[in-house]
Amino acid sequence: MKSNLLLCCLLLCACGPKPHVDSQPGFAGLGGDSAGFTAVTPGHALVFPRDHSAHPDYRIEWWYVTANLMDPDGQHYGVQWTLFRSALAPGADQPGWGNGNLWLGHAGLTTATRQYAEQRISRGGVGQAGVDPTPWRAWIDNWSLHTTASIGDPLQNLRVQAQGKGFGYDLQLHTEQPLVLQGQQGYSRKSDQGQASWYYSQPFLKASGHLQIDGHSVPVQGTAWLDREWSSQYMAANQQGWDWFSLHLQGGRQLMLFRLRHADGQPYVSGTWIEADGSSEPLTAADIALQPLAKTTIDGHSVPTQWSLKILRKGLDIHTHALNDRSWMGLATPYWEGPIRFDGSQQGEGYLEMTGY
Numbered sequence: 540m541k542s543n544l545l546l547c548c549l550l551l552c553a554c555g556p557k558p559h560v561d562s563q564p565g566f567a568g569l570g571g572d573s574a575g576f577t578a579v580t581p582g583h584a585l586v587f588p589r590d591h592s593a594h595p596d597y598r599i600e601w602w603y604v605t606a607n608l609m610d611p612d613g614q615h616y617g618v619q620w621t622l623f624r625s626a627l628a629p630g631a632d633q634p635g636w637g638n639g640n641l642w643l644g645h646a647g648l649t650t651a652t653r654q655y656a657e658q659r660i661s662r663g664g665v666g667q668a669g670v671d672p673t674p675w676r677a678w679i680d681n682w683s684l685h686t687t688a689s690i691g692d693p694l695q696n697l698r699v700q701a702q703g704k705g706f707g708y709d710l711q712l713h714t715e716q717p718l719v720l721q722g723q724q725g726y727s728r729k730s731d732q733g734q735a736s737w738y739y740s741q742p743f744l745k746a747s748g749h750l751q752i753d754g755h756s757v758p759v760q761g762t763a764w765l766d767r768e769w770s771s772q773y774m775a776a777n778q779q780g781w782d783w784f785s786l787h788l789q790g791g792r793q794l795m796l797f798r799l800r801h802a803d804g805q806p807y808v809s810g811t812w813i814e815a816d817g818s819s820e821p822l823t824a825a826d827i828a829l830q831p832l833a834k835t836t837i838d839g840h841s842v843p844t845q846w847s848l849k850i851l852r853k854g855l856d857i858h859t860h861a862l863n864d865r866s867w868m869g870l871a872t873p874y875w876e877g878p879i880r881f882d883g884s885q886q887g888e889g890y891l892e893m894t895g896y
Contacts, residue, residue, distance in 0.1 A: 573598055575629030576771035579735040581726045587718065588693055590737070591767065592672045595632035595640070599625050600769030602670070602677045602684060604699055605785065605890040606710060606746045607878050608761035615862055616750060616759060617649035617878030617890065618708050620684060620699050622668070622677045631663070638664025644679035646701035648708060648750060649866050649877045655752075656868045657703030687711070694718065694741050694765060707751035712763050716743035717817040721795060722809070729774055729799055730807050736770035742785065742793040742813060762787050764890065777802045780895015782829075784810075784848070784859070789885050791815030794855075796822065796848075798829055800895065812853060826850055835864040840896045842867075842875045857883035859891065 577596040594600055606618040623643040626632075631639030640663030648655040659679045661667035668679035675693035676685035682701040686693035697712040719740045721727045727738035744763035749756050764785045778799045786794040796810030808829065810822035827850055831843030844864045849856045859881040866877025875893040880886075 573772035576626070578772075579726065579737055579770050581723060581735075583726070583737075585720065585725045585737065585739060588672070588675065590739075591670075591675055591694060593624055593632075593670045594737075594769045595626070596629075597626075597769045598771040599623070599773060601767075603766040603768075604684060604697075604712070604763060605876075605878075606712075606744075606761055606763035607787070607888040607890070608710075608746060608750070608759035610750075610757050610759050615651065615878065615880075615888075616757075617647075617862060617866070618699075618710065618750070619645065619647035619649075619868075619876055619890075620682070620701055621645040622670075622679055622682075622684070624663070624670075633664060635664050636662070638662060640664070642668035642679050644668070644682050644701070645868065645870065646682060646703055646708075647866075647868055647876060648703075648706040648752070649863050650752065651863055653752075654863060654866050654868070654877065655703060655706035656870055657701070657706075658870045692718070697744070697765075702751070705753050708748065710746050710748035710759075710763070712744040712746050712765075714741065714743040714745060716741075719793075719811065719813050719817060719819050721811050721819075722821060727768070728807075728809065729770075730778060732775045734770075734772050734775050734778075736768045736773055738766070738768045740767070740785075740795060741765040742787075742795070743791075743817070762888070764793075774799065775801075778807070780893070782843070782846075783892045784846075784879075784889060786881065786889035787887050788855075789887060794850075794889075796827055796829070812850070822850065826852060832858065835861075837865050837867045837875070838869070838873065840867075840873070840875075842893055842896045844875075846891075848881070855884055857881040857885055859889075861891070 576598045601623045604620045608616040627639035642661045644659035670677045684699045688696035700709040721738040742764045746763040747760040781799045783797040793813035799807040808824040812820045830847045833845040835844045844861045846859045859879045862878045879891045
């Protein structure tokens with residue numbers, strides 16, 4: 540799950556044809572009219588490594604990495620790297636300045652007391668951003684997520700790097716585990732009205748490298764999670780935003796779940812339980828009990844930063860706590876994103892993103 544496509548829509552309106560939008564779009568324009576774009580419908584098989592690259596027939600997509608890290612002194616950190624592609628209109632993938640894609644990069648670094656965040660913006664077709672298939676690379680300006688492997692799945696061996704005001708990072712990511720298809724073989728529903736995305740993850744990455752924090756180099760190691768999603772209508776028009784969790788459980792298990800909030804009525808809740816061997820099982824709202832416990836007010840936004848999460852048939856009953864309650868991505872369209880830890884029936888760590896508050 541990712542945010543900030545409202546910024547994409549606004550910038551694209553300023554520099555090109557008007558995109559298709561509803562009079563009552565969902566958060567960040569993701570509930571807008573998708574006429575002319577390819578629809579996400581079940582029954583399509585994902586193919587790798589082809590689907591690691593861009594999908595110009597769809598309206599929106601992103602490449603997204605988070606990492607939970609620790610230095611030799613036991614201090615904890617979080618890192619985020621995201622590249623978004625958003626199309627103005629169908630047929631946006633044109634050469635040069637006729638290209639109707641907007642590329643947007645987000646980078647964040649979280650400590651127990653500080654949140655660093657930066658963004659990069661580029662129009663497509665002019666050599667400032669994109670996704671190259673061979674060797675595989677997703678990039679915008681001098682930020683990049685690229686493979687370091689010459690054989691096998693390119694997402695099993697990666698290097699991710701970005702720099703911003705007061706911070707930077709350069710991490711190596713590695714796993715021998717398979718990719719995980721979210722939802723039903725990669726088809727991930729987002730509402731009861733049919734909105735959906737293609738969604739897969741690599742949740743088993745091990746990370747090592749260095750952070751740069753206010754001029755100081757900090758060696759770190761830890762775990763990382765990579766997400767890939769693309770869609771043409773991600774949300775229903777009455778959905779306001781989401782709460783998304785990626786959790787590293789004990790014994791090598793992983794858990795992804797999200798809650799899409801409606802203007803009225805119950806949220807749409809879904810998730811995936813992932814075993815240590817990479818096998819997975821979809822979770823429905825009937826399986827998941829997710830409840831905010833405490834809120835933090837940041838820049839006038841009240842955001843739940845402690846949660847109760849139960850999946851009783853899996854024996855999971857945990858409370859999550861943010862490393863930094865004020866993990867606010869204060870960008871053009873702000874949202875909360877940062878590392879979390881949890882305790883209860885299990886102890887572990889992960890990441891939380893909350894949009895639309």
